[in-house]
Amino acid sequence: MIRDTLTRQVADAIAAAQAAGDLPQFSIPDIGLMHPRPELGDYACSVAMQLARIARLPPAQIAQRIAKHVVSDIATVEVASAYVNFRLKPEFLGQQVNIVLLAGERWGDIDLGHGAAAQVEHGSANPTGYATIGTGRNVVTGDTLANALDAAGYAVHREWYVNDAGNQIRAFGASLFSHYAQAFGQDIPLPEKGYAGEDAVEVGRALAAAEGDRFLAMDRDAATRELGRMGIDLVMARIRLTMTRLGIHYDNYFSERSLYTSGRAARALEALRARGLLIDHDGALWFSEDGSPIRSGQGKRKTSDEYAESDDEPEEKGKPAPIQAVVIRSAAVVANPDERATYFASDIPYALNKVVERGFNPAVYVWGEDHQADVPRVYAAARTLGLPEGAIRLIIYRFITLMRGGVEVRMGKRKGNAILADDVVDEVGVDAFRYVMLSRSVDTKFTFDLDLVKEQKNDNPVYYVQYGHARIASLLRRAAEEHGIDLEAAYASDYPLPGEPGELDLIRRALELPEIVELVATKLEPHHFTAYAQALATAFSRFYESCRVLGTPEAVLYPRLKLCRMAQIALARALSLMGMSAPDRM
RNA sequence: GCCCCCGUAGCUCAGUUGGAUAGAGCAGGAAACUUCUAAUUUCAAGGUCGUGGGUUCGAGUCCCGCCGGGGGCGCCA
Numbered sequence: 001m002i003r004d005t006l007t008r009q010v011a012d013a014i015a016a017a018q019a020a021g022d023l024p025q026f027s028i029p030d031i032g033l034m035h036p037r038p039e040l041g042d043y044a045c046s047v048a049m050q051l052a053r054i055a056r057l058p059p060a061q062i063a064q065r066i067a068k069h070v071v072s073d074i075a076t077v078e079v080a081s082a083y084v085n086f087r088l089k090p091e092f093l094g095q096q097v098n099i100v101l102l103a104g105e106r107w108g109d110i111d112l113g114h115g116a117a118a119q120v121e122h123g124s125a126n127p128t129g130y131a132t133i134g135t136g137r138n139v140v141t142g143d144t145l146a147n148a149l150d151a152a153g154y155a156v157h158r159e160w161y162v163n164d165a166g167n168q169i170r171a172f173g174a175s176l177f178s179h180y181a182q183a184f185g186q187d188i189p190l191p192e193k194g195y196a197g198e199d200a201v202e203v204g205r206a207l208a209a210a211e212g213d214r215f216l217a218m219d220r221d222a223a224t225r226e227l228g229r230m231g232i233d234l235v236m237a238r239i240r241l242t243m244t245r246l247g248i249h250y251d252n253y254f255s256e257r258s259l260y261t262s263g264r265a266a267r268a269l270e271a272l273r274a275r276g277l278l279i280d281h282d283g284a285l286w287f288s289e290d291g292s293p294i295r296s297g298q299g300k301r302k303t304s305d306e307y308a309e310s311d312d313e314p315e316e317k318g319k320p321a322p323i324q325a326v327v328i329r330s331a332a333v334v335a336n337p338d339e340r341a342t343y344f345a346s347d348i349p350y351a352l353n354k355v356v357e358r359g360f361n362p363a364v365y366v367w368g369e370d371h372q373a374d375v376p377r378v379y380a381a382a383r384t385l386g387l388p389e390g391a392i393r394l395i396i397y398r399f400i401t402l403m404r405g406g407v408e409v410r411m412g413k414r415k416g417n418a419i420l421a422d423d424v425v426d427e428v429g430v431d432a433f434r435y436v437m438l439s440r441s442v443d444t445k446f447t448f449d450l451d452l453v454k455e456q457k458n459d460n461p462v463y464y465v466q467y468g469h470a471r472i473a474s475l476l477r478r479a480a481e482e483h484g485i486d487l488e489a490a491y492a493s494d495y496p497l498p499g500e501p502g503e504l505d506l507i508r509r510a511l512e513l514p515e516i517v518e519l520v521a522t523k524l525e526p527h528h529f530t531a532y533a534q535a536l537a538t539a540f541s542r543f544y545e546s547c548r549v550l551g552t553p554e555a556v557l558y559p560r561l562k563l564c565r566m567a568q569i570a571l572a573r574a575l576s577l578m579g580m581s582a583p584d585r586m
Numbered sequence: 587g588c589c590c591c592c593g594u595a596g597c598u599c600a601g602u603u604g605g606a607u608a609g610a611g612c613a614g615g616a617a618a619c620u621u622c623u624a625a626u627u628u629c630a631a632g633g634u635c636g637u638g639g640g641u642u643c644g645a646g647u648c649c650c651g652c653c654g655g656g657g658g659c660g661c662c663a
Contacts, residue, residue, distance in 0.1 A: 032602095032603080032604095032605095034602070034605075035602075036605090036606070037606075037607080040606075044605085044606080046604095046605050046606085046644095049605075049643065049644075050643095052643070053643085059643075080606080081606070082605095082606090082643090083605080083606070126663080163663085166663065167662075167663060168662090168663050171663095193662095281661085282661070283661085284661045285661095286661080324588090324589095324659080324660085326659095326661090327661040328661095329661090330661055330662085331661060342661085342662080342663075343662095343663060369590085369591075369656085369657050369658075370657075370658070370663090371658090372589085372590055372591080372657070372658055372659090373589075373590085373657095373658050373659050374658095375590080376589080376590090396590080396591080398591070398592080398656080398657080399656090399657080439598090439599080439600095439611095440598085440599060440600090441599085441600080443591060443592070444591090444592070444598095444599070445591080445592070445655095445656060445657085446598075446599080447598075449598090452598090452612090459611090459612070459625070460611090460612090460625080461610095461611060461612095463625055464611090464625065464626090466625090467623080467625050467626085470623070470625090471622085471623055471625095471626090474622080474623055475622050475623085478622065479622085482622095483622095515602075516602085518602095519602055519603095522603095523602090523603080527599095527600080528600090528602075530600095531599095531600060531601090531610075534610070534611075535610085538610090541626060541627070542626095542627070542628095544622080544623095544626080544627090545626070545627050545628085546627085548621075548622075549622060550621095550622045551621090551622075564622095585623090586623075586625070
């Protein structure tokens with residue numbers, strides 16, 4: 001990447017300055033390059049200020065001495081106060097256009113992962129209902145992160161974790177039995193906390209139609225279990241359709257229940273028990289990170305007073321405090337002990353399976369904020385089990401407030417008033433759905449205003465970005481069809497760039513894509529793609545307004561056609577990373 | 587009681603790991619269509635970055651307190 005090249009050149013310059021006696025000896029710190037205001041250059045380096053104390057010199061003077069020793073074939077160097085600024089040379093920018101054209105649809109790829117296996121697990125909603133709009137934010141986030149990791153050089157695996165074990169499922173089975181029986185005129189009341197939503201009713205009826213009334217005669221417990229299992233399959237089938245529609249593909253659907261049937265859960269518990277981290281208390285089984293016993297205030301984090309009393313080592317800086325003990329198997333009396341397991345009991349073997357058995361690093365999880373309490377627990381389990389630092393990355397996204405007609409729509413899956421992802425997609429389309437879901441940081445609880453997204457059709461960043469792509473496609477089409485231009489010849493030509501500001505700005509934006517991929521892939525923040533796509537589209541619009549393409553002499557026409565092609569490639573890739581279409585006509 | 591997230595322009599939100607004069611998009615104001623898609627562009631306007639301290643050459647960004655909003659935990663999933 002260009003930024004890496006310049007960073008290296010700064011480091012070399014410091015070393016050269018030291019060798020020449022212009023700077024004293026010191027170990028060179030991490031050098032960060034940023035994008036300053038455009039008037040000041042393309043990249044800026046503030047390392048001189050960090051060095052002021054070490055080098056015992058005024059920052060401005062250090063900057064001067066570093067700049068003096070910079071050897072760069074791609075940029076010119078200027079010093080402004082204490083900053084060392086770089087401006088990419090126009091000839092270099094012109095050459096880079098060829099690089100983009102050559103990379104084509106792989107433009108933006110970087111080699112961060114070196115082919116290592118990475119996983120993004122997303123979706124993973126309870127299979128007790130169809131995909132909601134909340135699931136929508138989850139899967140769009142996860143799928144885009146997976147795209148980014150793929151572009152960053154990882155071998156990416158996409159997985160949906162099917163929560164097909166536990167209480168929720170039993171309640172779902174019982175609810176289905178009620179809806180099922182209803183189809184045969186039998187009034188069996190919904191269990192408490194049962195599923196009353198249209199999706200549950202639909203599944204119950206579908207089972208009645210497909211299976212007949214044979215379950216009515218069966219043992220009730222067995223019937224509930226069987227119906228629950230079949231119901232999950234039906235729900236998952238529907239969810240898969242929704243995912244396909246959203247352009248999301250999974251390499252695997254991982255069954256939570258398989259953790260128990262395969263013995264993985266038992267083995268993980270044994271590993272914890274061997275380390276003395278499992279504690280029986282009041283009939284329940286607890287995980288305690290530091291092995292400390294459960295105290296009177298069960299499950300509570302130790303107070304600072306209690307820490308003061310105890311002989312615990314004072315906490316080291318940066319080392320997280322041990323988590324509070326957490327129940328992994330409840331005391332509830334249920335026939336099968338596996339069914340007393342909490343989510344957390346599954347999380348442990350699942351994490352081991354991901355990182356140790358399958359070698360994913362990073363293993364990224366995308367979770368809704370309702371699971372935030374589990375975050376420190378899973379990290380704690382990873383620590384105690386000796387998983388590599390950073391192998392597990394949990395991404396928590398905030399829930400969405402849905403507005404319709406200026407009123408907030410309250411949602412709840414159990415009550416059955418959840419807004420389905422399919423319904424929203426019906427209204428706004430896949431591309432707008434994905435873009436809006438991506439346009440805010442996962443930490444932001446944002447309002448999805450259905451009316452706004454629909455009504456804004458003509459003035460919407462979603463369409464603005466796609467419009468840029470369609471405009472280019474149209475222009476290139478006309479160039480070939482109406483002007484008889486051989487586009488391949490134009491792309492292969494080597495005229496110098498006219499050098500208009502609009503041209504250079506467009507190239508700078510296109511060249512930024514690899515940096516954005518790195519940003520998204522390392523911080524696991526997909527929203528940067530939307531901001532980038534918007535900026536790139538703006539750069540193209542400005543170019544388009546200020547630089548005439550068709551009808552100009554060949555020496556202008558050809559390089560500008562190359563720029564159009566370059567912009568098209570970058571826009572298409574940005575859209576593709578976000579899982580959106582890049583239309584040729586609008 | 588404890589934990590996590592958020593608070594930036596009228597609205598919705600960015601802010602590239604602590605850098606120079608805090609940015610976009612909408613909404614509202616003023617312009618530009620004989621010109622490759624006006625789903626566009628240009629200009630102007632809009633801010634005590636919730637608040638009070640602290641850390642340092644430098645804080646929207648890091649630390650602590652407080653205020654406001656949201657979410658979660660204390661044998662639910």
